[in-house]
Amino acid sequence: MFDFNLFLSALFGWPLAKGAMLTVVLSLLVMSVSLVLGMAFGSAAGSKNKLLRFFVGAYVWLFRGAPALLILLFVWNGLPQISPIFRAGWFTPFFAAFLALTLIQIAYLSEILRSAFDAVGKGQKEGAAALGLHKWQIFLLITLPQALRIAMPALVNEFISLLKATSLATVISLKELMTITQFAIATSFRFLEWYGAALVYYMAMVSVLTIVQSRIERALSKGHR
Amino acid sequence: MIETFQLPDAQRPSAVELSDVNKSYGTYHVLHDVSLKVGQGERIVICGPSGSGKSTLIRCINRLETHQSGTIIVNGVELTGDSSKVDHVRRDVGMVFQHFNLFPHLTVLQNCTLAQRWVRKRPQSEAVDIAMAFLERVRIPEKAHRYPGELSGGQQQRVAIARALCMTPGIMLFDEPTSALDPEMVKEVLDTMVGLAGDGMTMICVTHEMGFARQVASEVVFMDEGRIIEKGVPETLFGSPSHERTKRFLSNLLH
Ligand SMILES: Nc1ncnc2c1ncn2[C@@H]1O[C@H](COP(=O)(O)OP(=O)(O)O)[C@@H](O)[C@H]1O
Numbered sequence: 001m002f003d004f005n006l007f008l009s010a011l012f013g014w015p016l017a018k019g020a021m022l023t024v025v026l027s028l029l030v031m032s033v034s035l036v037l038g039m040a041f042g043s044a045a046g047s048k049n050k051l052l053r054f055f056v057g058a059y060v061w062l063f064r065g066a067p068a069l070l071i072l073l074f075v076w077n078g079l080p081q082i083s084p085i086f087r088a089g090w091f092t093p094f095f096a097a098f099l100a101l102t103l104i105q106i107a108y109l110s111e112i113l114r115s116a117f118d119a120v121g122k123g124q125k126e127g128a129a130a131l132g133l134h135k136w137q138i139f140l141l142i143t144l145p146q147a148l149r150i151a152m153p154a155l156v157n158e159f160i161s162l163l164k165a166t167s168l169a170t171v172i173s174l175k176e177l178m179t180i181t182q183f184a185i186a187t188s189f190r191f192l193e194w195y196g197a198a199l200v201y202y203m204a205m206v207s208v209l210t211i212v213q214s215r216i217e218r219a220l221s222k223g224h225r
Numbered sequence: 226m227i228e229t230f231q232l233p234d235a236q237r238p239s240a241v242e243l244s245d246v247n248k249s250y251g252t253y254h255v256l257h258d259v260s261l262k263v264g265q266g267e268r269i270v271i272c273g274p275s276g277s278g279k280s281t282l283i284r285c286i287n288r289l290e291t292h293q294s295g296t297i298i299v300n301g302v303e304l305t306g307d308s309s310k311v312d313h314v315r316r317d318v319g320m321v322f323q324h325f326n327l328f329p330h331l332t333v334l335q336n337c338t339l340a341q342r343w344v345r346k347r348p349q350s351e352a353v354d355i356a357m358a359f360l361e362r363v364r365i366p367e368k369a370h371r372y373p374g375e376l377s378g379g380q381q382q383r384v385a386i387a388r389a390l391c392m393t394p395g396i397m398l399f400d401e402p403t404s405a406l407d408p409e410m411v412k413e414v415l416d417t418m419v420g421l422a423g424d425g426m427t428m429i430c431v432t433h434e435m436g437f438a439r440q441v442a443s444e445v446v447f448m449d450e451g452r453i454i455e456k457g458v459p460e461t462l463f464g465s466p467s468h469e470r471t472k473r474f475l476s477n478l479l480h
């Protein structure tokens with residue numbers, strides 16, 4: 001029934017390892033870009049400019065509301081219909097997945113970061129401003145480190161969700177972990193072994209993240225009781 | 226030892242000069258035609274009921290709040306929307322807050338060196354030396370590598386004073402520096418402030434510590450409802466206040 005040897009060779013074989021690598025690289029890229037843009041959106045959400053706040057609100061509403069699968073398919077199939085730019089060679093499944101997931105991730109991260117920025121009290125900015133620090137220095141040296149500390153657990157949770165959400169890119173034939181698994185099954189019909197091996201990969205990645213999360217939290221909580 | 230404060234000098238302009246300052250939060254008019262002149266080396270104590278605009282007044286001096294009309298001149302520089310003037314003034318003015326506003330993610334030493342590095346552009350080693358000298362001065366050098374959260378309120382406030390002094394300001398603003406402290410810690414902070422006054426620092430202190438005011442104030446200012454009601458030397462203002470509101474406030478304070 002369960003061919004343990006097949007399971008092991010699937011687990012330690014090249015195809016799944018490469019798929020997992022792609023999953024990790026895609027997740028890291030999406031997370032880094034959306035972290036930076038999420039900060040910009042998160043600050044804009046708390047800005048005095050009404051139009052900016054409205055734009056961010058509408059963005060978050062749209063990209064949190066729409067299913068990830070729909071956005072992924074829209075980017076991959078819809079964009080090339082809108083403009084020939086997206087029919088060029090560089091518009092690969094990898095890029096489409098990156099774009100779609102980043103658009104979504106920005107919406108989630110900007111919400112998390114906005115509330116983290118809010119949670120750093122007004123007194124911190126005033127204390128820094130009174131010392132003569134400028135707006136950007138205050139943001140980078142005072143607000144951001146404290147906000148990241150507050151947001152860290154939520155950010156790692158988002159990263160875990162993202163890692164799993166990359167599997168949706170199988171619908172646009174991106175050769176990530178899940179697609180490789182499906183391909184292997186299509187030729188071998190060995191569901192249990194291949195699903196099992198893929199599950200081990202996902203669990204391993206998420207476990208590593210969980211450990212990293214607790215390490216970071218411990219490092220960041222220095223001085224905080 | 227480090228050269229800390231400029232000595233009072235008749236040639237130099239007033240440390241702080243406010244003329245007919247008005248300030249509103251939205252439609253709420255908080256300061257009404259406030260005028261106040263603080264000479265170099267003077268120590269002003271501002272008192273008055275809660276909500277009378279004391280914090281707003283001193284926060285206008287380093288432009289944490291913007292005023293709508295009137296002029297505020299600090300060491301000869303008028304505060305306007307011009308950010309280089311704001312920078313200039315903030316370099317000259319240190320501030321101590323009721324709730325300390327220390328940076329919890331940085332050690333005591335880092336709290337004291339951060340602005341020295343980024344604003345004063347001092348090299349790290351010099352910044353550390355200066356920070357340690359001022360931590361010594363507020364008698365808390367042994368906590369240099371602790372985080373603010375590990376210190377008592379009184380210790381945190383002394384660190385906050387040291388942090389401000391590290392920027393070698395000519396003027397220090399204090400906004401109720403002892404109001405958030407447990408009674409047993411008030412003295413250590415006031416002693417530090419008395420020491421500072423003894424060194425000739427120009428100080429503007431919002432406080433209800435009458436003993437401190439009597440000991441160091443060159444002038445006490447009483448505010449109510451956004452106006453300066455009266456001012457005078459401590460003996461006069463506390464001993465024989467001329468306004469009914471001042472009398473009422475002082476008698477409430479004693480009981
Ligand atoms: N940021 C603000 N926005 C609106 N109203 C404020 C703000 N800060 C202070 N006020 C109001 O202005 C008045 C004066 O406040 P404040 O200067 O803090 O008084 P004090 O320090 O004498 O207690 C109070 O009525 C207060 O509620």
Ligand SMILES: [Mg+2]
Binds near residue numbers: 279280281400401
């Ligand atoms: Mg106040």
